[in-house]
Amino acid sequence: MTKPLTIPAGTNEPSLARRTLLKGAAAAVAATGVTMNGALAASVAPLGQTGAPTRSTAPLPLGPLPGSRYPDSHLESAKKGPPSFGPPGFPAFAGTMAVERVATGFRWAEGPVYFAAGRYVLFSDIPNNRIMRFSEDDGHLSVYRSPSMNSNGNTIDREGRLITCEHSGRRVTRTELDGSITIIADKYNGKRLNSPNDAVVTADGAIWFTDPAYGIGGFYEGIKAEPEQDKKNVYRVDPKSGEVKVVVDDFVEPNGLAISPDEKKLYICDTGFTDGPDNPSHIRVFDLDVAAGKVSNSKVFADMPKPSITDGVRCDTEGRVWCSVGWGDPNEDGVRCYTASGELLGKIHIPETVANLCFGGQQRNRLYICGSTSLYAVYTSVQGAMKP
Numbered sequence: 001m002t003k004p005l006t007i008p009a010g011t012n013e014p015s016l017a018r019r020t021l022l023k024g025a026a027a028a029v030a031a032t033g034v035t036m037n038g039a040l041a042a043s044v045a046p047l048g049q050t051g052a053p054t055r056s057t058a059p060l061p062l063g064p065l066p067g068s069r070y071p072d073s074h075l076e077s078a079k080k081g082p083p084s085f086g087p088p089g090f091p092a093f094a095g096t097m098a099v100e101r102v103a104t105g106f107r108w109a110e111g112p113v114y115f116a117a118g119r120y121v122l123f124s125d126i127p128n129n130r131i132m133r134f135s136e137d138d139g140h141l142s143v144y145r146s147p148s149m150n151s152n153g154n155t156i157d158r159e160g161r162l163i164t165c166e167h168s169g170r171r172v173t174r175t176e177l178d179g180s181i182t183i184i185a186d187k188y189n190g191k192r193l194n195s196p197n198d199a200v201v202t203a204d205g206a207i208w209f210t211d212p213a214y215g216i217g218g219f220y221e222g223i224k225a226e227p228e229q230d231k232k233n234v235y236r237v238d239p240k241s242g243e244v245k246v247v248v249d250d251f252v253e254p255n256g257l258a259i260s261p262d263e264k265k266l267y268i269c270d271t272g273f274t275d276g277p278d279n280p281s282h283i284r285v286f287d288l289d290v291a292a293g294k295v296s297n298s299k300v301f302a303d304m305p306k307p308s309i310t311d312g313v314r315c316d317t318e319g320r321v322w323c324s325v326g327w328g329d330p331n332e333d334g335v336r337c338y339t340a341s342g343e344l345l346g347k348i349h350i351p352e353t354v355a356n357l358c359f360g361g362q363q364r365n366r367l368y369i370c371g372s373t374s375l376y377a378v379y380t381s382v383q384g385a386m387k388p
């Protein structure tokens with residue numbers, strides 16, 4: 001069994017102490033294959049300190065968005081029909097609510113995850129090389145981790161531990177309950193990963209993550225480097241052995257991903273359109289076999305209106321699929337909600353390009369939305385699936 005390496009809490013990385021630790025740990029776990037080799041590579045990775053904090057001289061206003069008369073016109077149902085109380089058939093509508101901007105001042109916000117025990121949202125500010133923390137009880141905003149190795153996607157496992165994808169670290173890490181950081185995956189087939197982007201954890205503890213090349217394409221959201229992997233894969237990390245295996249290898253740029261609440265479907269965004277006009281801008285859905293660690297029966301679940309792309313996706317408890325939309329027509333910027341069969345139910349309009357989203361709140365009925373420079377939130381009439 002692979003014993004993951006653990007960096008003690010409070011250790012600034014990558015420091016001399018950490019390198020020393022890694023060398024010692026490497027000797028101690030000489031038979032650990034993927035994980036040990038990956039850890040040695042990580043010890044010489046650049047810091048990724050590429051960002052300077054955005055000056056907060058003219059922040060966007062917080063609170064409900066302008067024009068948020070109830071019912072909020074930022075909610076648009078795809079259902080047409082007789083007049084109804086609020087947008088018909090759209091479960092984003094919870095009544096006396098409006099889309100709010102709850103925090104601002106970021107260069108590119110992405111990868112939100114909600115921690116119910118602490119009632120806060122963590123999300124990455126990738127170019128600024130930091131993970132932010134928004135506490136929903138009093139709206140307090142603070143830096144959770146900096147440098148974050150240009151972290152991108154974050155999620156939470158069943159034990160309440162933070163799972164993070166790092167661009168400049170080119171790895172997936174787990175933050176233990178004592179604050180120490182464990183390297184989960186940083187190599188496949190003896191070569192460095194591209195730049196892990198987003199992750200999800202199934203009930204058995206397996207970690208599934210995407211590995212596009214965005215984080216090594218330049219020096220803004222990571223450290224520029226040539227890909228070592230032949231493809232941009234989706235991987236699964238075995239919860240017992242720590243082995244990293246490819247589960248999907250035919251994406252142009254695999255990006256956000258989510259598991260249906262019954263764990264029978266895996267949704268993965270392909271943002272390959274960024275690499276060429278003929279490439280996909282859509283979400284694919286797979287039949288998921290958690291026990292076997294495999295997927296099958298790939299289908300296009302939802303096409304995005306090019307040039308818009310969808311970067312992140314989440315499910316609610318009833319299997320609906322909520323995804324981000326951005327980079328194209330401003331009128332499409334925001335969030336879309338689909339039934340499990342792929343029928344569009346409605347849109348949440350956000351005044352910035354949206355990257356990713358997660359459900360939070362004490363009842364998991366508050367949708368947090370990372371939109372470029374700001375974090376938005378909206379109460380919905382559904383609950384997010386426990387498995388983000």
Ligand code: MG
Pocket residue numbers: 110152153197198255256311312356
């Ligand atoms: Mg992403």
